[in-house]
Amino acid sequence: MPCLNEAETLAVCIDKAQGYLQRSGVVGEVLIADNGSTDGSQQIARDHGARVVDIAEKGYGSALMGGIEAARGTYIIMGDADDSYDFSALDNFVERLRAGDELVMGNRFRGGIEPGAMPPLHKYLGNPVLSWIGRVLFRSPIKDFHCGLRGFRRQSMLDLHLQTTGMEFASEVVVKSTLGGLRVSEVPTTLKKDGRSRPPHLRSWRDGWRHLRFLLIFSPRWLFLWPGSVAFFLGLIGTLSIAFGPFMLGSVGFDGATQVYLAALTVVGYQAILFAILTKIYAQREGFRIPRSRSFDKLEKRISLESGALAGAILFVIGLVIAIVQLVQWSSSGFGELDATVTVRVSVLASLVMMLGAQTMMAGMFLGVLGVGLKRRP
Structure with a gap:
């Protein structure tokens, strides 16, 4: 008692x-x-x-x-x-x-x-x-x-x-x-x-x-993974769709402003997914989740500081290349006035890819921190 x-x-x-x-x-x-x-x-x-x-x-x-x-x-x-x-x-x-x-x-x-x-x-x-x-x-x-x-x-x-x-x-x-x-x-x-x-x-x-x-x-899948996945894919599909031009859904039109909000939704969703994965890895390594998930163990073995940093760097470079192409096109026109709507669509896409890349690299670094071996006190 x-x-x-x-x-x-x-x-x-x-x-x-x-x-x-x-x-x-x-x-x-x-x-x-x-x-x-x-x-x-x-x-x-x-x-x-x-x-x-x-x-x-x-x-x-x-x-x-x-x-x-x-x-x-x-x-x-x-x-x-x-x-x-x-x-x-x-x-x-x-x-x-x-x-x-x-x-x-x-x-x-x-x-x-x-x-x-x-x-x-x-x-x-x-x-x-x-x-x-x-x-x-x-x-x-x-x-x-x-x-x-x-x-x-x-x-x-x-x-x-x-x-x-x-x-x-x-x-x-x-x-x-x-x-x-x-x-x-x-x-x-x-x-x-x-x-x-x-x-x-x-x-x-x-x-x-x-x-x-x-x-x-204790259940990051329900709190972060599933809601984050829905937000990420919904935001990403919408952002990519608008990048090629406005589109209509019935009588409602979607363009640059909507794309900005969809990109933000994508970032938030991606962060939730990363948090769910890192939380699960931390919980597994600290012995919180019993039994260990075999499927997740396989995924964990493929995720490391190096793989996260590499994947993040690739995404960041893709976004940076898009931004550089935009800059070159602007310079070829003598840095004059551009079509604001078209420019914003491409800029939002480039910024989104760079942000996702940066998030991935930082998640990989944090995973490296979790993997540092420490002497446990009895």
């Missing part, structure tokens, strides 16, 4: 867990991962037979990860120490763990949410929406991503190299377990109103945003 000033409810939670161990015959311990309590929670835990581990680094995720590392059992069931979950009713979790599941999530929407136990904002918007996004992005079977009561195989969690320190740790466990091919399941869980007189540590908008940010950044 993660703990930060839970003196009001900690004892009853520990007693319920101890009672379950005795009743079920499960060999285990109650471990309190204390995150700097100042209300005497540590002594209360010891008085009720629990082992206390002090976790110096602040945060929900830090406390849980510290507890996981300090635990001695093969399996762990974690839950909040606010008496909102019933630690005397864990049979469903133990049954699924013994059946071979590596992560067993509680589902409060299936088990029941008592009146006042969950704010309406969380019940009808926050949890359902974030869980739906997680299922869509990662093809996860879990329908309650943020249930605080869950069981898992300890070594399986350690192998996932969990990183986050805040409330988004709850999402990270589900996402990485799904990506890692772990056996995942859900069991009904009842949520009741917690027994504390003070407000919860959870901050709805701040922590909700952290969960959403984690889900989106």
